Amino acid sequence: KKNNSELSVSGGTRQSPINIQWRDSVYDPHLKPLKIHYDPTTCLYIWNNGYSFQVEFDDSADKSVIMGGPLENHYRLKQFHFHWGAINEWGSEHMVDSKVYPAELHLVHWNPVTSTSFEEAIMENNGLVVIGVFLKLGAHHAGLQKLVDALPAVKHKDTIVEFDVFDPSCLMPSCPDYWTYDGSLTTPPLTESVTWIIKKTPIEVDQNQLEEFRMLLFTSAGEEEKRMVDNFRPLQPLMNRTVRSSFR
Numbered sequence: 693k694k695n696n697s698e699l700s701v702s703g704g705t706r707q708s709p710i711n712i713q714w715r716d717s718v719y720d721p722h723l724k725p726l727k728i729h730y731d732p733t734t735c736l737y738i739w740n741n742g743y744s745f746q747v748e749f750d751d752s753a754d755k756s757v758i759m760g761g762p763l764e765n766h767y768r769l770k771q772f773h774f775h776w777g778a779i780n781e782w783g784s785e786h787m788v789d790s791k792v793y794p795a796e797l798h799l800v801h802w803n804p805v806t807s808t809s810f811e812e813a814i815m816e817n818n819g820l821v822v823i824g825v826f827l828k829l830g831a832h833h834a835g836l837q838k839l840v841d842a843l844p845a846v847k848h849k850d851t852i853v854e855f856d857v858f859d860p861s862c863l864m865p866s867c868p869d870y871w872t873y874d875g876s877l878t879t880p881p882l883t884e885s886v887t888w889i890i891k892k893t894p895i896e897v898d899q900n901q902l903e904e905f906r907m908l909l910f911t912s913a914g915e916e917e918k919r920m921v922d923n924f925r926p927l928q929p930l931m932n933r934t935v936r937s938s939f940r
């Protein structure tokens with residue numbers, strides 16, 4: 693167990709995102725299938741936090757949880773958000789064999805067994821689990837469209853709109869394969885407290901849906917408009933880490 697100062701970032705040894713080199717990843721037969729049980733009624737609201745748009749969940753009980761995979765216990769869903777580019781040629785944070793996707797979904801979970809709150813879990817070694825799902829240009833995604841339709845209501849920074857029932861499982865690819873590695877938040881405070889689970893197979897979204905993401909603004913109402921695009925962190929060094937895969 694690390695104390696808070698050891699989770700510090702300067703000179704970090706486990707920063708995210710990384711480029712996942714498929715051939716360097718190590719198949720781990722002990723990795724279990726990931727189990728996901730999201731309760732759509734725990735969805736609360738969408739808001740623009742000036743960095744991305746975020747969908748927040750009621751994490752006051754074990755209602756929307758993940759378990760299995762590389763995890764020793766269950767983790768509660770707190771929020772999900774996306775990272776994307778100004779054009780389809782880039783936008784994701786992680787890469788696979790240097791292939792970049794136009795966007796990446798992050799579902800953020802925290803460990804209610806070792807932490808009493810999300811804020812505390814952020815500072816705990818492996819207090820957080822983030823599931824990453826790549827988005828690629830293709831067919832219209834009906835499940836995502838409900839989210840996209842709400843985006844004009846959160847165009848400006850610090851705007852919020854109620855979003856009552858949404859099941860984020862609809863954003864999961866059906867393929868169970870994933871990579872996993874120990875990393876960090878990709879935005880401040882960049883704490884090294886995240887077990888990353890990156891799904892191998894992307895989900896498909898269409899051009900109009902990606903362009904709706906790019907209509908959001910980093911700026912508040914009344915300020916000079918800055919489009920919310922390219923909100924991804926550059927690749928970080930792998931250092932002394934191994935990426936494990938759940939599949940051969």
Ligand SMILES: COc1ccc(N2C[C@H](O)c3cc(S(N)(=O)=O)sc3S2(=O)=O)cc1
Pocket residue numbers: 743771798800811814822876877878879880881
């Ligand atoms: C200190 O208080 C806080 C510290 C951090 C946060 N978060 C918001 C961050 O934007 C952020 C980015 C994450 S990513 N791209 O998945 O690595 S996860 C995450 S967060 O929900 O932990 C909230 C409160």
Ligand SMILES: [Zn+2]
Pocket residue numbers: 773774775798878
């Ligand atoms: Zn993220």
